[in-house]
Amino acid sequence: MTSDKHYTSSNEEEEDVLLSQSKRRKLKGNRTSNGKQVVKDSSDSDSESYDSETVLSQVSENHNDGRIKNEDQDGDGTDYRGNDEEGKEKRKDSEDEDDDEPLKGKAHSNSKKKAKAKAETNGTKSMEKSRPKANGKASTTQSNSKQSAPTKSSSSRKKVAKVKEEEEEQEKEKENSIKSEDAEADIDAEAEENYKWWEKEKDDDTVKWSTLKHNGVIFPPAYEPLPSHIKMYYNGKAVELPPQAEEVAGFFAALLQSDHAKNPVFQKNFFNDFIEVLNENGGTKNGVNIESFDKCDFTKMFEFFEIQKEQRKQLSSQEKKQLRMERDKFEEPFKFCELDGRKEQVGNFKIEPPGLFRGRGAHPKTGKLKRRVYPEDVVLNLDKDATIPPLPEGQNWGEIRHDNTVQWLAMWRENISNSFKYVRFAANSSLNGQSDFKKFEKSRQLKYHIDAIRKDYNKNLKNKVMLERQKAVAIYLIDVFALRAGGEKADDEADTVGCCSLRYEHVTLKPPNKVIFDFLGKDSIRFYQEVEVVPQAFKNLTIFKRPPKQPGHQLFDRLDPSVLNKHLQHYMQGLTAKVFRTYNASKTMQDQLDLIKNEGSVAEKILKYNAANRTVAILCNHQRSVAKTHAQTVQKANEKIEELEWQKVRLKRAILQIDEDERKKRPKFFEEIEDFRKEVEAAVHERVIEREIDKCHKKFARENDKRRFEKQELLEEPVLKEWLEKVEELKQQYARELKTSVTEVKSSSNSIEKLEKQIEKLDQRIETSSIQLRDKEENSQVSLGTSKINYIDPRLSVVFCKKYGVPIERIFTKSLREKFKWAIESADENWRF
């Protein structure tokens, strides 16, 4: 076919896309205000097709436009992989008419939405249904523990896995019965705690375990009704609620002072579910008809909870310890499980308690009731010979499964978005360690392919096939700016995006090549960056935003993560969009650590390590909300520094008082005295005095408390007065100093050398305080933890510690040391990412 024809047909398809997109956007409602218009617009859209445009711009394009930030300087021009790829694309391009077709999914996504929405409306009902059903299942499985594959309902995929498992099981059982019994004893003894999986060879990772035993999960305590004098009020009247409804009201009451309680969506969703529960349980018991959220008053309940909290805090440390011990003892059996005969920790062995769903950002479902989970809702996963954890009389597990291809111990379905929750191994478990190890090894492999990939996408920025250009730009963004893949989201989730789901309004283009990203990413964390991109990327983005596209439209209308990932697999097995984040994070860390010189104190090295950590966190846009007390903390720190400076000035004055000639000798040194403003000095005085006064009162009170306790006679008011008078004297002294600028220092320290020593010390303290403050400021919005836990290959930190003589404890907390035990024990000084 000729290219002309191709373009024509693709032009038609272009309109198609827009039409269907607009439909979709219309469905999305509030996410864009102009869905309707687009339908009209697209019909009279006579703009040239993207592809013809593409050709034009390609012609006028010079081949060697700018480099990207991270690009490696590889001189060699030959790139087999790249050429290969290109060859393929070309072939495809010329013989495949559909090449430029937009994603079908984008056109049809509304049907999906409807289906989902439907599923959700009966979400709660389906839960209810599922319970008896599951119940029935459970009894069958529990009774015939041996043979039958546990569920008819489980998918055929599961069956496949099961079969595999079963075969292996049978073989293993034979083996085990011979091997394990005698082996187990000593394996248990020596190897259970220090099983070094990373020294073993493991290949088949579809099978995660051969035996798995555990004690089930902990259910949240049953609801305890409030004392009868604690009520919610409606229109000023106390309301008698059935306990089920009271519980829900209590959930809201507990949040009364949080932002959630002020969020109208939260209020609405809560109120709807509250009313539903209320009606299900026969309505209020004293005839109050609750109709409006605004007339509900939960303050009495809130206050009660506060008092309870307070009382718990007031318990003596003995009592607290006692309670903790009891709790630990109760939880002990659930904390551990037995995996292939070894003891391993379980992560979240507690079933999530009921409550109000606290969605992040503008989540349409925030505030909905997250219902209580019962044993009937829970599926247990353990081996066939494991004892099934007992339940109280009359209760049953939802299902018992023996699926050794997964690494969860229990699972239930949650009612907010109908997804699964899992009880899994703890972060320090061998299985999680292995996954972690594999993750980092995979991203480490990327270094062998990254050059080719970068070369390719830079070249493909000019590819005449729109799909290829979009892929190229997307991978470019993912690689350079560490964007996430960005899967499609439904209407009943918060409107957040990643790379593939970026929309028109999220990217602002400022010629010649400046791009401003502004969108909400995962967890509704804002991603705001003004950056420069290579000119060709800029051109492409311009094309992707060209009319008839409008706000609300997808930038990458032919992409989704699976398209992208399929493409990436060509370069490297297992390569997906998220691997770039891991790779670039660890690579950045390696580079940053390389810059650190092996000098200075341990504390200084840690500071530098943290700075390196911070670059990574910034790359990945890991933010945290500034602590409520942050401004205050900063102010305090600044005041402290001011005070230190004030001290210094006083000492310098004192030097001049001893020998005025000093000033001529080193005017710079004494400049500070004039620079220190009177207002500041006065403010410092005031603060110091006030603090002194405060101290006197406190000391007085404390002393008397003690004396009362020891039955001694109390200090009288005059004593306090006496102390305060001393402070008053000091105040007078400062006042004089302020006027005369003459320091009245103690005679003990009135030699110039002594004063200078003190000044030096103060200088040092000011220096460290300033550094700490700056560090704190820079960290106030950046969260270092996420990158340390998930993105930075722990071996980098281990090597850093070994090479620089920094104790690993200063870098990894106890739990991180356990999580990264494999790294700590396997990485030597020369290891590199």
Added chain:
DNA sequence: CTTTCCACTTAGCAACGCCGAA
């Protein structure tokens, strides 16, 4: 194919509890 399901990884925040300064 596309959609849905399932499993697993990544994420920020609130509660907890430890530790150093007063």
Added chain:
DNA sequence: TTCGGCGTTGCTAAGTGGAAAG
């Protein structure tokens, strides 16, 4: 010894991605 500040942990929401189902 207490108190507050701060790092750590626990919690659970919100992503990614592979694979089965439709």
